[in-house]
Amino acid sequence: MSLRSKDLTGIKDLSAEEIGLILETAAGFKDVLGRDIKKVPALRGRTTVNLFYEPSTRTRTSFEVAAKRLSTDVINIAISTSSVVKGETLLDTAKTVLALGADIIVIRHNCSGTPHFLAKNINASVVNAGDGTNEHPTQALLDLFTINERKGRIKDLDIAIVGDILHSRVAKSDIYALTKLGAKIRLIGPPALVPDCLKDLGVKVYTDINAGLDGADVIMMLRIQLERQGKGYFPSTHEYFRNWGLTAARVARAKEDAIIMHPGPMNRGIEIASEVADSSRSVILDQVTNGIAVRMAVLYLVSGVQG
Amino acid sequence: MKIFIKNGRLVDPSQKIDDICDILIEDGTIKEIQIPRARGKGQGAKEKKEHELSGVDEVIDAGGMLVLPGLVDMHVHLREPGFEYKETIKTGTEAAVRGGITSVCCMPNTNPVNDNAGITEFIIKKAAQEGSCSVFPVGAITKGQKGEELAELGMMFDAGCVAFSDDGRPVMDSLVMRRALEYSRIRKALIISHAEDLSLSAGGVMNEGLLSVTLGLTGIPSQAEEVMIARDIALAELTHGRLHIAHVSTKGAVELVRLAKKRGIADITAETCPHYFSITEDAVEGYNTNAKVNPPLRRREDLEAIKAGLNDDTIDVIATDHAPHHRDEKLGEFDLAPSGISGFETSIGLSMKLVDAGVLTLDRLIKKMAVTPSRIVGIGKGTLKQGADADLVILDTRAEYSVSGARFRSKGKNTPFEGWKLKARPVATIAMGRVYKWE
Amino acid sequence: MSKELLDKTDIDRIITRMAHEIIERNRGISSLCLVGIQRGGVHIARRISSKLKEIEGREMPVGTLDIALYRDDINVRKEQPVVRRTQVPCEMNGIIVVLVDDVLFTGRSIRAAMDAIMDLGRPSAIQLAVLVDRGHRELPIKADFVGKNIPTSMDETVTVQLTEDGTKDSVELE
Numbered sequence: 001m002s003l004r005s006k007d008l009t010g011i012k013d014l015s016a017e018e019i020g021l022i023l024e025t026a027a028g029f030k031d032v033l034g035r036d037i038k039k040v041p042a043l044r045g046r047t048t049v050n051l052f053y054e055p056s057t058r059t060r061t062s063f064e065v066a067a068k069r070l071s072t073d074v075i076n077i078a079i080s081t082s083s084v085v086k087g088e089t090l091l092d093t094a095k096t097v098l099a100l101g102a103d104i105i106v107i108r109h110n111c112s113g114t115p116h117f118l119a120k121n122i123n124a125s126v127v128n129a130g131d132g133t134n135e136h137p138t139q140a141l142l143d144l145f146t147i148n149e150r151k152g153r154i155k156d157l158d159i160a161i162v163g164d165i166l167h168s169r170v171a172k173s174d175i176y177a178l179t180k181l182g183a184k185i186r187l188i189g190p191p192a193l194v195p196d197c198l199k200d201l202g203v204k205v206y207t208d209i210n211a212g213l214d215g216a217d218v219i220m221m222l223r224i225q226l227e228r229q230g231k232g233y234f235p236s237t238h239e240y241f242r243n244w245g246l247t248a249a250r251v252a253r254a255k256e257d258a259i260i261m262h263p264g265p266m267n268r269g270i271e272i273a274s275e276v277a278d279s280s281r282s283v284i285l286d287q288v289t290n291g292i293a294v295r296m297a298v299l300y301l302v303s304g305v306q307g
Numbered sequence: 308m309k310i311f312i313k314n315g316r317l318v319d320p321s322q323k324i325d326d327i328c329d330i331l332i333e334d335g336t337i338k339e340i341q342i343p344r345a346r347g348k349g350q351g352a353k354e355k356k357e358h359e360l361s362g363v364d365e366v367i368d369a370g371g372m373l374v375l376p377g378l379v380d381m382h383v384h385l386r387e388p389g390f391e392y393k394e395t396i397k398t399g400t401e402a403a404v405r406g407g408i409t410s411v412c413c414m415p416n417t418n419p420v421n422d423n424a425g426i427t428e429f430i431i432k433k434a435a436q437e438g439s440c441s442v443f444p445v446g447a448i449t450k451g452q453k454g455e456e457l458a459e460l461g462m463m464f465d466a467g468c469v470a471f472s473d474d475g476r477p478v479m480d481s482l483v484m485r486r487a488l489e490y491s492r493i494r495k496a497l498i499i500s501h502a503e504d505l506s507l508s509a510g511g512v513m514n515e516g517l518l519s520v521t522l523g524l525t526g527i528p529s530q531a532e533e534v535m536i537a538r539d540i541a542l543a544e545l546t547h548g549r550l551h552i553a554h555v556s557t558k559g560a561v562e563l564v565r566l567a568k569k570r571g572i573a574d575i576t577a578e579t580c581p582h583y584f585s586i587t588e589d590a591v592e593g594y595n596t597n598a599k600v601n602p603p604l605r606r607r608e609d610l611e612a613i614k615a616g617l618n619d620d621t622i623d624v625i626a627t628d629h630a631p632h633h634r635d636e637k638l639g640e641f642d643l644a645p646s647g648i649s650g651f652e653t654s655i656g657l658s659m660k661l662v663d664a665g666v667l668t669l670d671r672l673i674k675k676m677a678v679t680p681s682r683i684v685g686i687g688k689g690t691l692k693q694g695a696d697a698d699l700v701i702l703d704t705r706a707e708y709s710v711s712g713a714r715f716r717s718k719g720k721n722t723p724f725e726g727w728k729l730k731a732r733p734v735a736t737i738a739m740g741r742v743y744k745w746e
Numbered sequence: 747m748s749k750e751l752l753d754k755t756d757i758d759r760i761i762t763r764m765a766h767e768i769i770e771r772n773r774g775i776s777s778l779c780l781v782g783i784q785r786g787g788v789h790i791a792r793r794i795s796s797k798l799k800e801i802e803g804r805e806m807p808v809g810t811l812d813i814a815l816y817r818d819d820i821n822v823r824k825e826q827p828v829v830r831r832t833q834v835p836c837e838m839n840g841i842i843v844v845l846v847d848d849v850l851f852t853g854r855s856i857r858a859a860m861d862a863i864m865d866l867g868r869p870s871a872i873q874l875a876v877l878v879d880r881g882h883r884e885l886p887i888k889a890d891f892v893g894k895n896i897p898t899s900m901d902e903t904v905t906v907q908l909t910e911d912g913t914k915d916s917v918e919l920e
Contacts, residue, residue, distance in 0.1 A: 012521070089635065089638070089639055090639050090640060091638060091639060109640070111640035111641065111642040111643065112522060112523030112524050112594070112641065112642070113522065113523070113524070113594030113640065113641045113642075114640055116593065116594050117594060117639065117640065117641075131523065132523045132524075132642070133523040133524075134522060134523025134524075135523065166520065169523060172520075172521065172523065195520060197516055197517040197520060198517070198520065200517050201517075201521075
């Protein structure tokens with residue numbers, strides 16, 4: 001079995017079977033990461049370009065490590081926002097990168113739909129590392145991998161996602177992926193950030209965090225992204241923490257063996273209390289490790305479709 | 308120059324004609340219309356033949372086709388002066404006649420803005436020299452379209468502006484809009500409102516709803532349009548000015564206009580565009596920048612409400628809001644692409660579907676696309692009675708053709724209707740005394 | 747059109763003999779690790795392991811090795827090889843690895859397997875046990891323990907079926 005497309009633009013375009021393939025392949029790669037020699041020659045001779053229009057250390061590094069573990073050559077290009085405004089169009093940049101020999105372009109951009117545009121217009125594989133407020137598919141995949149690792153399944157789990165859903169590409173990818181695999185989702189947050197129309201996706205919507213966390217198997221916290229928001233979604237970060245911050249008391253509403261997740265980086269004291277972030281229920285660091293295995297799987301599988 | 312058009316089915320609502328007719332045009336005006344069945348056989352027919360031969364420069368056989376008064380498009384963007392890379396008066400009017408449009412009202416969001424008599428005169432002069440059809444400028448309501456100070460409406464009107472609008476932008480300040488509606492009364496001039504509350508639409512690039520959330524694009528709620536329409540209707544009531552609502556796109560907007568007309572509180576007219584009764588926000592799927600337009604494409608229920616509004620005359624006019632853009636501008640990030648659809652060359656084809664679907668009769672369609680817009684801006688077109696300007700279009704509705712942006716005469720190839728099968732195709736357009744023909 | 751070359755009894759006898767050969771060659775099994783190549787070699791490795799336990803009375807660890815990431819034909823194949831688990835429960839350095847596969851053909855899988863083993867550690871020796879050697883080597887690779895030599899032509903196929911996969915035990919030539 002293989003992926004249907006040479007690109008990974010979003011979870012919306014993946015079938016449940018393809019998601020399963022990526023997770024299984026990631027398990028194989030996690031074995032590799034456990035060895036002394038954490039490298040395999042599978043993509044030797046290929047070139048991966050990380051084209052990041054938004055600053056990022058974690059995701060970019062994770063992709064870089066994953067690409068190197070597969071023996072590809074890695075080029076990192078960080079585009080400052082000023083040069084976007086000044087000059088080269090996205091397509092021209094992508095074509096230049098292609099001419100340099102890129103087989104895979106990993107792109108992060110602040111405009112939704114950018115990976116889809118590139119995928120249509122260039123021959124290399126395009127992997128979405130986060131586009132605007134649309135999707136962050138590899139994050140969702142590593143979240144699924146982590147949940148599956150801890151809970152043994154995805155189907156019928158009660159999963160609560162807390163925070164700014166509207167602007168969170170991580171949350172959206174998670175919602176699509178988890179619903180495709182049969183989980184039950186609750187979204188919790190301030191009314192303007194958790195729009196009602198999301199109910200049409202088959203999820204429950206809560207503004208009361210206590211009700212939303214009741215009996216949950218998994219709690220996923222989102223970062224409050226002050227840089228992405230407009231105005232007035234909620235009055236202050238203090239008010240936010242009071243209403244939607246994850247405290248030990250609120251965690252107690254969930255199941256006893258519930259796990260706590262966060263895509264990072266955390267704003268301690270704004271969306272998550274410090275002691276909760278450091279508790280034994282937190283799988284936040286596992287998410288980071290699994291991220292490399294999942295990204296290796298993605299890079300390996302999209303290369304296989306190039307043919 | 309004498310032109311003879313024979314055997315076509317003439318549909319002219321202004322004369323209540325819907326019949327096979329022969330039309331004689333001389334020096335750019337309608338000389339005579341003959342309805343063969345109205346004359347006696349034999350003798351009359353012979354007479355006609357002789358008449359036909361004497362000094363006619365061009366004979367057009369419109370057998371099996373429609374002959375309509377040339378369409379009047381009261382909302383277009385010709386981009387000149389300042390944005391000639393997107394379109395010029397020359398290329399825009401060429402595209403217009405290709406679409407059977409013989410009069411256009413061009414919006415002032417050029418560079419420099421048409422906010423004074425000098426720019427108005429430039430446009431009129433350029434159009435006379437290079438245009439393929441009649442061009443009637445719409446002047447800006449405020450200086451620079453900044454929404455702060457009224458432009459010199461009187462002088463602009465005298466220079467040839469037929470209406471005023473800050474289109475592209477709304478007039479956000481209610482006091483300024485009030486003054487515009489009041490002052491325009493000195494010439495009984497039309498104020499065209501681009502209804503958009505910028506504080507509600509800020510950053511939006513498509514209709515707000517589940518689709519915008521799942522595409523990760525900032526949405527523009529219907530209420531951004533409706534809030535302004537409600538305001539403008541109230542101001543029209545206060546001031547007794549003449550108000551025309553541009554590009555109506557939502558169900559709520561149609562309801563507001565319907566109610567205002569029913570209450571008879573003000574002189575209000577409204578227009579919509581072919582895309583609002585042809586496609587919905589679904590056209591944006593896949594981040595299709597050719598479906599990015601302002602106001603945005605809405606939901607199915609809005610589309611149906613627009614059709615109902617056309618059917619019960621809540622909406623008086625169909626205009627294109629022709630908005631050409633350069634190919635490079637629409638090739639890239641959805642957020643950064645400019646809004647607009649190049650509409651001249653698909654307008655009549657899409658609008659004719661309303662007739663096929665029974666939403667409008669042909670007669671009423673022509674009223675909305677020619678007679679009424681001409682009346683609202685007072686340009687005396689939209690009719691083919693004797694002595695009128697010979698602005699007409701010969702339309703073949705028999706065969707289907709496929710929309711191809713690459714073949715547009717307009718510089719703007721930005722259409723979301725690529726590949727659509729349409730039926731009404733202009734075969735010849737007569738405007739400014741010239742005949743334009745295409746295969 | 748297929749011909750059964752080995753049946754259940756044949757396979758059983760072959761595995762018994764190979765187990766004895768492995769013990770003889772290595773003078774016991776104390777420093778050995780059996781590693782089955784995914785997927786065909788895994789069940790055979792486990793059967794050999796059981797036999798060795800019967801004979802020597804000791805547990806013989808069995809690992810599984812996925813070679814997908816080391817193949818030399820990744821760019822050439824129509825379908826990308828599926829990545830499977832690699833779990834080797836022995837300390838790799840200084841032991842003797844006995845690689846096990848079902849059919850030895852061109853030798854390229856074994857080359858990939860050796861590269862994979864080398865990335866796991868530094869065994870003191872690598873030996874190769876195969877159920878069937880069908881000839882046509884493209885690389886200088888030789889099996890140390892062979893169940894059966896079956897000369898074939900290039901367009902023939904050798905299929906090994908085992909009860910662990912839900913079928914009966916047999917080796918067929920088509």
